[in-house]
Amino acid sequence: MTICINLDVMMAKRKMRLNTLAKAIGITEANLSILKNGKAKAVRLSTLDKLCEVLECQPGDILEFEANHYDEHRLG
Template sequence: MAIEINLDVMLAKRKMRSKALAKAIGITEANLSVLKNGKAKAVRLSTLDKLCEVLECQPADLLEFHPNTDE
């Protein structure tokens, strides 16, 4: 996938556990795990908004683009 989600990095920087973050943004731990592991096909803007609010960061802190060189 060309877009990488650096959620684990931000959690470590904020010294926060996945369980606490999931509760704070109102999603299940399973759905948060899907995001953390890069298995998500899409992210709702409302979820991204809550992630940035709770983690006190910008979307660019969570999302990183890597050009796909397979083509």
């Protein structure tokens, strides 16, 4: 199982730059970059809430579940 973070897609749709979004939600550009590049191990709900508010989207627009090929065979 994999959770994919589509933050870069939402930022592009809203024509929002990393530094602008970081300031708007109150986190560092470095931490937002980690999240945007899919390197984050966790996301605070308060951060997700602010992202959705500023980007005017739903959590499902940012987070997406993808089943791994291995998991499909194991469960099937």
